[in-house]
Amino acid sequence: MLYYLSDYTEGAHPRILERLQETNLVSQPGYGEDRFCAAAREKIRAACGKPEADVYFLVGGTQCNAVTIASLLQRWEAVIAADTGHINVHEAGAVEFTGHKVIALPQREGKLSADTVRDYCARFFADETHDHMPFPGMVYISQPTELGTLYTKAELSALHAVCGEYGLRLFVDGARLGYGLMSPAADLTLPELARLCDVFYIGGTKVGALCGEAVVFPRGNAPRHFFTLVKQHGALLAKGRLLGIQFDTLFTDGLYFQISRHALEMAARLKDLFLRKGIPLSVDSPTNQQFPILTPAQMQALDGKVLFEVWDTLPDGRAVTRFATSWATTEQQIDLLAALL
Amino acid sequence: MLYYLSDYTEGAHPRILERLQETNLVSQPGYGEDRFCAAAREKIRAACGKPEADVYFLVGGTQCNAVTIASLLQRWEAVIAADTGHINVHEAGAVEFTGHKVIALPQREGKLSADTVRDYCARFFADETHDHMPFPGMVYISQPTELGTLYTKAELSALHAVCGEYGLRLFVDGARLGYGLMSPAADLTLPELARLCDVFYIGGTKVGALCGEAVVFPRGNAPRHFFTLVKQHGALLAKGRLLGIQFDTLFTDGLYFQISRHALEMAARLKDLFLRKGIPLSVDSPTNQQFPILTPAQMQALDGKVLFEVWDTLPDGRAVTRFATSWATTEQQIDLLAALL
Amino acid sequence: MLYYLSDYTEGAHPRILERLQETNLVSQPGYGEDRFCAAAREKIRAACGKPEADVYFLVGGTQCNAVTIASLLQRWEAVIAADTGHINVHEAGAVEFTGHKVIALPQREGKLSADTVRDYCARFFADETHDHMPFPGMVYISQPTELGTLYTKAELSALHAVCGEYGLRLFVDGARLGYGLMSPAADLTLPELARLCDVFYIGGTKVGALCGEAVVFPRGNAPRHFFTLVKQHGALLAKGRLLGIQFDTLFTDGLYFQISRHALEMAARLKDLFLRKGIPLSVDSPTNQQFPILTPAQMQALDGKVLFEVWDTLPDGRAVTRFATSWATTEQQIDLLAALL
């Protein structure tokens, strides 16, 4: 069976397993106070060009989103997201579970524009009754987006500006951040991203780790007692070293970026393959997720041989699908897929 | 100053004040266990044609919505509402504060259609990843809607049917229910409403009471320990008699319906007045809220003399406004407004 | 039937009903923005000697507690209370429902001592693992307490001091505040109380109003957007005038204090009666609640003729009971009770 289901269908990049092995008997305190976390924090600060950044390691993406959003919002505030945003669609209402509304606004190819945010805020504050409404307090975006697309530096700068105008915090969900930074289409570096938002996370789970996401408050602006808040959400890992070792490894010798580049190359080959076969793409994604629209005949050809996600079924019977690549995807797998199509 | 700001700008219908006076020294237990509440419950059950109904008296509308929705939803469930729905717009995120998402769907003139709900649910359950999403568990509608419009019996029946298909509870926010039942445009009786939904409330605050809403579970289907849940939300009134006396009065000799009819007649005059003056209405409302679109000149003519709500400003500078009538609106007030326009 | 069940078994002090009548047709905006609320706020500020105080009118006690506590605590904080405290025992977990722990500490006759609080805080901050624990953020006390006892000025000052040492806010639940201020045993004035805490409320429901509590932030220190938070909790009354008119009346010509004095006089007579009859009191209460311990024979003598609360049954079969007086208690009622005992 060929797996294109997601970028988390195998274990971890071999270098990570090696490091877990090498460090296994080193005794260290728990809860992220170990020396591996300390080293990983330093390397992430350096990669972000932000020596003053606060860095916390959490286990998963929904957890990062819920903890971070709840911690940064005031009780009267809501978070703005694209209606396609992960927090609005696929997190089982985890943000609302913390007591906050997700204000879902229209997007284009998964991207929320600064104008959309500005328009919403302008109308909100012009409304005489806005004290009866949840206040916009944060903008949540994903880079890359849930549709594989990328915010440009100009677009992110514009969001940063509108957040400044209205006192909103800007949060970037980077579950697949490596694929956004290393894409040939990207014009945004990690330090630029760190400068343009209030908090973001660097996804590990989907970029070669067993688990783990690094939440970065670039200006040392973590909420007070964030450690306790993480614990309160059940998100504090006892053996924090598991996260520290992985991120230390990912940010040593550029492994994180190398993993990302590999998956992007495999995705580019996938894209070529689909286009060569005359298979249209639902969205033009420059990252590691590709969204081919397959005919029933093509679906049948792959049935039982290739695993991927079906996102939607069109009125004409064709299926919008998602194929994802990762550090574990091989050229041979692409060739096998090509043979089947 | 002429008040058309809302239907809650004066005290209470005089008959209510009289009854508060008459009963003032009668000693009764608290928390809704008094004989006035008992009498009011019986009269409401009779008016609904539902002798088995559970009836609880709460203080206000947002409170009713939050307590009832949170009590009837399972933790994994969300509530569907029109994007114009009060819970989605004007309740400061009170539903989300209880941990549940509001799924906002498109509407027409404030009304959510059964097809919209069915389409959402069908797509939800067809989605392979729906276990990662908040489950639809309830449909919330307002009768009349926030735009003054009315669901017909056919429309409500269709919503009832789709709720049955997908195991959703149907909740009708009746903050202004009297105006919906007594409108000449209405084709739905209170017993029919009670039969077609799982829970609804009969608004007192906006129909002549000082405060108070009667939450009705028509088939005796109140959630277990609803009393304790009401208390937990801080919504249990110590002197429950205040609510019991008011609803007992409102449901004696048809006062609730008489108050509603009066306000509707005043609203019909308002509507005539606007149309006669060539003032367009933003929506054709058959209830006690009217939504004239006023020119800047008209706005100026009323400035400092008439109070009403401004809902929106159009690109051409005109204002979409809301004028509401109540038991306290007089013909003289309509004449005064006519003179000003 | 004689009612000693509670201090909220009748309607309202007649002067309040009169004022509701007199003002009934005055049109005013909703949500506490009416002129009655404005007048009441001014009178309360004057009575507190705090012209800069923020004053909000809410409907009931549990509501006040939950909204105020949740609004003043940070997410990582808990509220300290006596283990007999109303929020710990009788509010159906309303504080926990907002996400915060109640730290219940031992008391004496319902009173929490500064030493108990200091000891808890000292141990908390000395504990190396305290970042894994909810931080103490507030002290909640009731004046009078749930057992009818009173904090002295010295005791409240000591609590104020320990709160200052540890950065805790001090919240005084004044559901029966009048009975605390007017008791012959009281050595604390309203301005002194206002100076010694961060927030308190002046109970209306149990002191002659139909409903309503005035939350006072004495130094103008209401949380940002408290109005919106009140709405989010479903605690914002549409016809805020109902609360404004009542508090305006209660704070005109000292009615609030006069009502309190009357109930206290009746309670003193009750106490005398019990002591004369050789009935022991469970606690020596100087306020409007009395706690006689009745024998089974005495219980039987009152059965079906007098209503009161049974708090506990002792191993020897006697019952700890509560008798409460109010504005509506008459000398005749005391005489009738005396005749029965």
Add this chain to the structure above:
Amino acid sequence: MLYYLSDYTEGAHPRILERLQETNLVSQPGYGEDRFCAAAREKIRAACGKPEADVYFLVGGTQCNAVTIASLLQRWEAVIAADTGHINVHEAGAVEFTGHKVIALPQREGKLSADTVRDYCARFFADETHDHMPFPGMVYISQPTELGTLYTKAELSALHAVCGEYGLRLFVDGARLGYGLMSPAADLTLPELARLCDVFYIGGTKVGALCGEAVVFPRGNAPRHFFTLVKQHGALLAKGRLLGIQFDTLFTDGLYFQISRHALEMAARLKDLFLRKGIPLSVDSPTNQQFPILTPAQMQALDGKVLFEVWDTLPDGRAVTRFATSWATTEQQIDLLAALL
């Protein structure tokens, strides 16, 4: 530096790392739907003698507690725990964050007795005002307790019985369950435990895994949509295989029990050592945590050479400390400690 700080200061048992290595390139779906989780579930069911059990893998202990408790309680219910219980003390209010009160009751050596629970429930339901109070809905205990002690079969049976009487669910926090089952003092097997409670978890993190806890609903009685609830709490691991592989390994060839026995043997040596040196133990723990009371001189002797937790400082200056052993503790470490004391 000698580490006795906790049982989670090293990586994982070597067999676990080997299996991660061996399975690394096996492609499998996410979210616990992989074949490793399936195999681990079967082995756990077999070990529990409960083929019908529902088994879910979560990441950490606080997370298990919060998700499971919130999912099994009704909204009006609270959870009873010993006042020393982990959920009451060391989880940053995670249970309250989900909206539920922890009712803390007195214990002996960390253990809650059936009589204490029965007495609380009897008083609760006898109280006329109990509808104003959070209902007891669950009993939470830890096996071993936070003080290292063990419930006997008789004690657990008695708790099971009282839970049955009052309709409470019984939840056993087994963060260190292996040490409870394998202790020479234990008289309770895993199948007996599974029969006597409604839900429990088998701790991995503290018994040789990198992370992970297996939540077991022994009678297939997982709450509906528990998967979605886990997601809503941010507790669903994308690469669920990480948990599946670990538990599959731990429950192959009795590794979980072998690890537990080893740590218990090391703890027994520690205990012997303390007693031989005349060092008193704060509690007589038969499990992997030992609580020696050290003099200032002894503390000084270990300073900078041995890491352990200080739990309390006694008035005479001595320190109550905790030393924990694990799979990674060696005889040599015990000898080194002996030499220092």
